[in-house]
Amino acid sequence: MSGSSIKTITILGATGSVGLSTLDLVRRNPERFKIAALTANTNVDALAKLAIEFGADYAVIADESKFSDLKLALSETTIKAKAGENGLLEAAQMNADIVMAAIVGAAGLRPTLAAIKQGTTIALANKECLVCAGDLMIQEAKRSGAAILPVDSEHNAIFQVFDFNAERSVEKIILTASGGPFWDKRTDCLKDVTPEQAIKHPNWEMGRKISVDSATMMNKGLEVIEAFHLFPVNADQIEVLVHPQSVIHSMVQYIDGSVLAQLGSPDMRTPIAYAISWPNRLEAPVERLSLAGIGQLTFVEPDFERFPCLRQAMAALKNGGSAPIVLNAANEVAVEAFLSEKIGFMDIPSVVDIALTKLDMKAPHSLSMVFEMDTEARAVAKAIVENMST
Numbered sequence: 001m002s003g004s005s006i007k008t009i010t011i012l013g014a015t016g017s018v019g020l021s022t023l024d025l026v027r028r029n030p031e032r033f034k035i036a037a038l039t040a041n042t043n044v045d046a047l048a049k050l051a052i053e054f055g056a057d058y059a060v061i062a063d064e065s066k067f068s069d070l071k072l073a074l075s076e077t078t079i080k081a082k083a084g085e086n087g088l089l090e091a092a093q094m095n096a097d098i099v100m101a102a103i104v105g106a107a108g109l110r111p112t113l114a115a116i117k118q119g120t121t122i123a124l125a126n127k128e129c130l131v132c133a134g135d136l137m138i139q140e141a142k143r144s145g146a147a148i149l150p151v152d153s154e155h156n157a158i159f160q161v162f163d164f165n166a167e168r169s170v171e172k173i174i175l176t177a178s179g180g181p182f183w184d185k186r187t188d189c190l191k192d193v194t195p196e197q198a199i200k201h202p203n204w205e206m207g208r209k210i211s212v213d214s215a216t217m218m219n220k221g222l223e224v225i226e227a228f229h230l231f232p233v234n235a236d237q238i239e240v241l242v243h244p245q246s247v248i249h250s251m252v253q254y255i256d257g258s259v260l261a262q263l264g265s266p267d268m269r270t271p272i273a274y275a276i277s278w279p280n281r282l283e284a285p286v287e288r289l290s291l292a293g294i295g296q297l298t299f300v301e302p303d304f305e306r307f308p309c310l311r312q313a314m315a316a317l318k319n320g321g322s323a324p325i326v327l328n329a330a331n332e333v334a335v336e337a338f339l340s341e342k343i344g345f346m347d348i349p350s351v352v353d354i355a356l357t358k359l360d361m362k363a364p365h366s367l368s369m370v371f372e373m374d375t376e377a378r379a380v381a382k383a384i385v386e387n388m389s390t
Contacts, residue, residue, distance in 0.1 A: 006034050012111050013102035015039035015046045018125045021269050022100050037091040048073035060087040089114045101126045123149035123275040131222050132325045133370045134229035149275040158263035167232045174251040176243040180192035180215035187306045212335045213301040221313020225324050235317050242300040250287035265289050292327035308349040321361035322373045329377035330355035342389040355381045
């Protein structure tokens with residue numbers, strides 16, 4: 001790792017929202033951070049522009065057909081251009097102090113695992129890593145000594161208030177959920193929800209898929225699975241509480257009755273700043289929280305009839321094996337079908353339910369098994385969608 005006081009950072013997924021927020025903090029603190037490598041999926045122009053601005057050593061485009069375009073864009077620089085999965089793995093294995101794992105979806109699994117095997121500190125913003133391969137990732141981190149620092153606001157909040165030196169004093173962790181746009185709507189009103197309504201998150205600016213996941217609360221269910229792998233608690237010690245204001249990002253309750261919470265404005269730069277500067281803190285240009293201005297905080301227990309996806313995710317965690325993989329894959333297929341108006345909003349949990357009953361739930365023993373199970377689950381879910389939409 002870097003021997004100087006400047007931390008070197010590799011960003012896997014530099015052109016996405018988490019990657020750009022990370023770069024915003026680096027831009028504001030050039031004396032504290034240096035970019036080692038940046039990667040992107042297909043956006044060559046944005047990747048090249050960022051690599052040049054931040055003086056990256058490497059720039060990697062996942063789409064190999066764009067490699068010549070990247071080389072041309074960087075031809076007058078000393079930045080090394082790479083492409084494809086091998087390029088992503090090279091970037092992940094570079095001698096950086098921190099790897100920001102922000103590639104969306106299953107594409108982020110292999111690069112993140114490669115970085116973990118190096119013993120690198122991982123700022124983790126990819127849900128699939130722990131939802132689909134949590135046991136594999138955590139086991140490898142224990143072997144290599146890699147630290148996994150959560151970037152999701154909820155897990156980052158727990159990380160900040162969890163006493164790792166007194167694990168037995170923790171009674172439970174409480175993940176807060178905004179509840180999305182429908183937290184207080186009647187269940188019978190949800191069958192007619194449109195994609196435009198579902199993606200209008202009241203607090204956070206997010207992509208279409210994750211906005212739908214927030215509306216169904218599947219996103220919170222996936223976070224329950226992540227929390228199980230990130231923190232030394234069992235499934236029964238993880239609770240979810242709907243908190244529409246998104247001010248308290250999560251809480252830890254202790255055996256003496258104390259409840260410690262992390263609060264802040266809904267801005268991803270706060271948890272990112274904590275992750276990349278840990279164990280110190282970094283000034284972040286976020287709106288300061290005014291509790292007096294907010295005036296009131298609301299808390300409601302989740303309604304599993306209104307949000308069956310949350311129930312499904314919590315059951316998948318307890319059932320184990322490949323259930324979380326099937327859950328995640330079937331949900332992605334169902335959400336895509338909903339956004340394409342092939343199925344209705346309340347058909348999303350139906351697709352997931354049927355897929356979970358059709359597939360063997362044996363536990364994966366390797367990353368290749370994870371991918372095989374993911375592929376099979378997607379094929380099954382697509383068939384279910386086709387049957388629903390005909």
